[in-house]
Amino acid sequence: MSNSDFYAVFGQPIHHSKSPQIHQLFAQDTQQIMDYQAQEVSAGLFKKSVTDFFEKGGKGLNCTVPLKELAFEFATELSPRAQCAKAVNTLILQKNGCVLGDNTDGCGLVTDLTQNHAIALKQKRILILGAGGASRGIIQPIMQQVPQKLVIANRTIEKSIALALEFKSLGKIEGCGFKDLKGQSFDLILNATSASLSGQLPPLPNNLIAENGVCYDLSYGSEPTIFVRWGIEQNAHKSLDGLGMLVEQAAEAFYLWRGVRPNTHAIINVLKQKSPEQI
Numbered sequence: 001m002s003n004s005d006f007y008a009v010f011g012q013p014i015h016h017s018k019s020p021q022i023h024q025l026f027a028q029d030t031q032q033i034m035d036y037q038a039q040e041v042s043a044g045l046f047k048k049s050v051t052d053f054f055e056k057g058g059k060g061l062n063c064t065v066p067l068k069e070l071a072f073e074f075a076t077e078l079s080p081r082a083q084c085a086k087a088v089n090t091l092i093l094q095k096n097g098c099v100l101g102d103n104t105d106g107c108g109l110v111t112d113l114t115q116n117h118a119i120a121l122k123q124k125r126i127l128i129l130g131a132g133g134a135s136r137g138i139i140q141p142i143m144q145q146v147p148q149k150l151v152i153a154n155r156t157i158e159k160s161i162a163l164a165l166e167f168k169s170l171g172k173i174e175g176c177g178f179k180d181l182k183g184q185s186f187d188l189i190l191n192a193t194s195a196s197l198s199g200q201l202p203p204l205p206n207n208l209i210a211e212n213g214v215c216y217d218l219s220y221g222s223e224p225t226i227f228v229r230w231g232i233e234q235n236a237h238k239s240l241d242g243l244g245m246l247v248e249q250a251a252e253a254f255y256l257w258r259g260v261r262p263n264t265h266a267i268i269n270v271l272k273q274k275s276p277e278q279i
């Protein structure tokens with residue numbers, strides 16, 4: 001390990017992670033001297049690995065699947081958005097030795113939509129597909145944009161209904177199954193299922209996308225995901241993948257650690273141009 005400040009992402013699996021490349025590009029862009037590594041850590045070894053990391057002088061950590069709930073439990077302090085999401089993707093060592101847990105996923109999504117793609121959420125009818133950890137992390141930041149309504153549809157209906165109930169104080173949120181979507185239309189459809197990762201598409205009715213409606217898959221890949229392709233086939237105004245969200249959530253974590261914001265536009269373009277083997 002070098003003498004520079006060091007950071008890491010923990011997860012399992014982790015070999016596919018783009019975070020080291022993204023943070024290296026951020027560091028170059030902002031002239032920060034720091035080191036960032038990916039480390040395979042199982043849920044069983046999480047507590048020991050994080051404790052060791054901070055004892056050795058680590059300044060901050062990202063946590064990804066399946067460790068976000070464990071990171072939430074580990075943190076000695078929590079940001080309001082982490083408290084709301086009940087999941088943590090960023091740990092920040094504080095000057096007093098406490099470890100602050102935050103969740104930058106939802107902020108990353110909203111920044112990508114509103115800043116990078118000029119998609120306003122105010123008064124929009126928004127549909128989230130999926131009721132797992134990613135959905136949980138994006139609900140509050142979406143509701144802060146004051147949509148007309150938010151519907152959460154999931155394969156296991158009980159989970160979407162429970163999630164809608166849990167967040168009902170934030171505004172009009174409904175939980176349902178995919179079949180219940182027939183006859184409805186939405187200005188923005190967010191695919192927060194992991195179905196794209198296995199080349200699967202949730203069973204969605206036709207005419208689900210309103211005129212000028214947008215599709216956004218939180219998943220991403222070297223080729224357009226199956227959901228992005230579905231959006232194009234269904235004549236969505238735009239059909240986007242989650243690479244921008246990935247970079248924006250990382251930029252927010254970088255800002256929390258280093259106090260400086262990288263130029264994400266340039267870095268998203270660099271990552272889009274690289275082949276999958278390079279990133």
Ligand code: NDP
Pocket residue numbers: 065105108129130131132133134135154155156159192193194195197200201202203218219220242243245246247249
């Ligand atoms: P979870 O495992 O917590 O949840 C998975 C969700 O997908 C569940 O709602 C599950 O439904 C649903 N699902 C899985 N397979 C299918 C299928 N074949 N058909 C329909 N629904 C399905 O995963 P996460 O919420 O943590 O992650 C979801 C996705 O979001 C992942 O692809 C992840 O890569 C992406 N992500 C992207 C980020 C980014 O920065 N771009 C950040 C965070 C996540 P059920 O409840 O019925 O099992």
